[in-house]
Amino acid sequence: MDYDYDVIVIGAGPGGSMAAKTAAEKGLDVLLIEKRQEIGAPVRCAEGVSREALEEFFEIEKSWIAKEVVGAIIYGPDGSSIRMSAKMAGNEVGFVLERKIFDRALARMAAKAGADVVVKTTATSMRRVNDGVEVELKRMGESFSVRSKIVIGADGVESRVGKWAGIDTTVKIGEIESCIQYLMAGIEFDADYTHFWIGNCYAPGGYVWLFPKGEGVANVGIGVLPTKTKKGPKYHLDSFVKEHFPEGEIIEVVAGGVPVSGGLESAVADNVMLVGDAARHADPMTGGGIANAIKGGYFAAKVAKEAVEVNNFSKEFLKRYDDLWKNDFGETLSRNKAIQKKILKLDDDTLSKLIRSVSGYDLEQISLRRLMIELIKKNPRILWDLRSLFM
Amino acid sequence: MSVEGVEGAEGVEGTAENAAEKREGKLVIDRYKCAYCGACIAVCKYDANLLIETFVWVDDEKCTLCKACLRTCPMQAIEIIEVAEE
Ligand SMILES: Cc1cc2nc3c(=O)[nH]c(=O)nc-3n(C[C@H](O)[C@H](O)[C@H](O)COP(=O)(O)OP(=O)(O)OC[C@H]3O[C@@H](n4cnc5c(N)ncnc54)[C@H](O)[C@@H]3O)c2cc1C
Ligand code: SF4
Ligand code: SF4
Numbered sequence: 001m002d003y004d005y006d007v008i009v010i011g012a013g014p015g016g017s018m019a020a021k022t023a024a025e026k027g028l029d030v031l032l033i034e035k036r037q038e039i040g041a042p043v044r045c046a047e048g049v050s051r052e053a054l055e056e057f058f059e060i061e062k063s064w065i066a067k068e069v070v071g072a073i074i075y076g077p078d079g080s081s082i083r084m085s086a087k088m089a090g091n092e093v094g095f096v097l098e099r100k101i102f103d104r105a106l107a108r109m110a111a112k113a114g115a116d117v118v119v120k121t122t123a124t125s126m127r128r129v130n131d132g133v134e135v136e137l138k139r140m141g142e143s144f145s146v147r148s149k150i151v152i153g154a155d156g157v158e159s160r161v162g163k164w165a166g167i168d169t170t171v172k173i174g175e176i177e178s179c180i181q182y183l184m185a186g187i188e189f190d191a192d193y194t195h196f197w198i199g200n201c202y203a204p205g206g207y208v209w210l211f212p213k214g215e216g217v218a219n220v221g222i223g224v225l226p227t228k229t230k231k232g233p234k235y236h237l238d239s240f241v242k243e244h245f246p247e248g249e250i251i252e253v254v255a256g257g258v259p260v261s262g263g264l265e266s267a268v269a270d271n272v273m274l275v276g277d278a279a280r281h282a283d284p285m286t287g288g289g290i291a292n293a294i295k296g297g298y299f300a301a302k303v304a305k306e307a308v309e310v311n312n313f314s315k316e317f318l319k320r321y322d323d324l325w326k327n328d329f330g331e332t333l334s335r336n337k338a339i340q341k342k343i344l345k346l347d348d349d350t351l352s353k354l355i356r357s358v359s360g361y362d363l364e365q366i367s368l369r370r371l372m373i374e375l376i377k378k379n380p381r382i383l384w385d386l387r388s389l390f391m
Numbered sequence: 392m393s394v395e396g397v398e399g400a401e402g403v404e405g406t407a408e409n410a411a412e413k414r415e416g417k418l419v420i421d422r423y424k425c426a427y428c429g430a431c432i433a434v435c436k437y438d439a440n441l442l443i444e445t446f447v448w449v450d451d452e453k454c455t456l457c458k459a460c461l462r463t464c465p466m467q468a469i470e471i472i473e474v475a476e477e
Contacts, residue, residue, distance in 0.1 A: 044429075122444070158432035160432075255430070257428060
């Protein structure tokens with residue numbers, strides 16, 4: 001069979017662009033397709049990411065970063081709070097990105113590395129032909145098909161690629177955070193921190209966040225579980241904003257769904273690998289998915305290169321990709337899924353009690369793991385079943 | 392504070408009863424509310440909807456009116472309207 005490309009990457013979010021960039025750098029023939037007319041817009045993200053997650057792969061450019069923060073403050077239902085340093089708080093704390101710029105920069109890197117990039121082009125179906133795949137594309141009224149050895153599905157929350165390949169990617173409604181966010185201006189907050197409010201009183205099954213984008217400007221958003229409230233995220237966010245930031249102006253509205261199922265059992269099929277939100281790789285506890293999308297994109301491209309070298313695109317071979325992500329962030333996904341399940345069962349009084357029990361600690365110095373151990377020790381009756389994850 | 396009778400992780404919608412009700416309504420998206428975020432697509436297990444750039448397309452033949460998308464939509468943009476018998 002004649003192939004037009006070694007790899008077709010569907011979707012130019014952080015996961016897809018990273019995959020295309022890496023695959024092209026490794027010498028593969030790559031096509032990156034994006035259905036939107038503008039990469040990176042509209043944004044579906046609160047834009048928080050850690051310094052480490054970016055530094056691992058890129059020379060960070062100033063223009064990507066709207067604001068750098070030193071840590072996170074978490075508020076409980078009764079107003080008690082804990083403060084953590086960015087280093088300790090994990091994957092989503094450190095930088096608040098300007099994703100419209102960041103996503104485009106990544107796509108540009110893919111192009112520079114040699115990938116063909118096309119926008120306003122939608123993949124509409126896919127089928128296996130001999131040892132490869134044929135992807136149907138629609139571009140401004142024109143339909144055509146392109147053949148490749150491998151398809152990397154980086155098509156986000158609305159992913160179709162998995163289903164085309166026979167992977168069930170349907171997310172249960174108890175496992176997707178329904179989110180609304182306002183970019184607010186003219187509000188007062190400590191811009192050196194990202195802020196989180198937890199508890200059913202704020203966000204049933206999720207949390208409220210405030211990620212600073214500058215002095216007086218921030219992404220203020222909420223995620224709720226559809227199984228925990230009938231009112232929808234907008235109602236809950238509006239109540240929060242009315243109480244906390246009545247003076248603010250809303251200058252942008254963002255909506256989105258974050259899968260918090262903790263990852264697919266397997267993200268591969270014959271000729272196909274899924275990365276990022278398409279593989280449901282967002283963190284079930286925080287909802288953050290940028291870091292894992294980038295890593296997943298890198299791993300998938302690495303395996304694509306190996307597959308092309310030995311001319312083997314079978315599911316069996318591509319399982320190497322599953323091994324890579326599982327051995328890397330897969331463990332954290334499962335662990336955080338267990339913590340999330342636990343937190344969902346706690347009522348607001350218990351949550352407040354947990355936060356109060358560690359309020360006095362100097363969390364600038366303590367790791368997340370250490371914090372969990374302290375929490376379990378201080379509240380054994382509530383958290384005993386989590387001990388095997390940390391102790 | 393969970394919604395009556397619905398347990399977190401088991402929340403998959405779409406039962407045979409829902410499918411039987413199929414002809415009794417039609418799913419519509421309020422385009423003034425929709426923010427084309429794609430959340431509704433992720434939860435549809437019948438492959439009945441698609442996000443075409445800024446437009447959510449629903450395949451009435453496949454849609455079982457299971458309401459999974461309706462309950463997930465952050466903008467509450469999805470409604471089921473009655474359709475007159477033919
Ligand atoms: C409100 C909200 C707040 C969030 N906040 C954070 C945060 O603070 N930190 C964090 O780390 N994560 C956050 N996330 C999650 C984060 O946005 C995602 O995990 C991340 O964007 C996933 O990257 P991706 O490359 O997998 O997918 P996306 O960035 O979603 O990219 C997928 C791309 O594929 C394209 N596409 C889809 N289908 C097709 C097709 N058929 N043909 C062609 N192109 C197609 C889409 O148009 C899109 O551009 C948030 C999400 C939401 C909704
Ligand atoms: S979930 Fe709602 S807002 Fe998002 S695309 Fe679907 S209908 Fe539109
Ligand atoms: S109601 Fe929504 S989720 Fe259910 S089948 Fe129809 S489109 Fe799919």
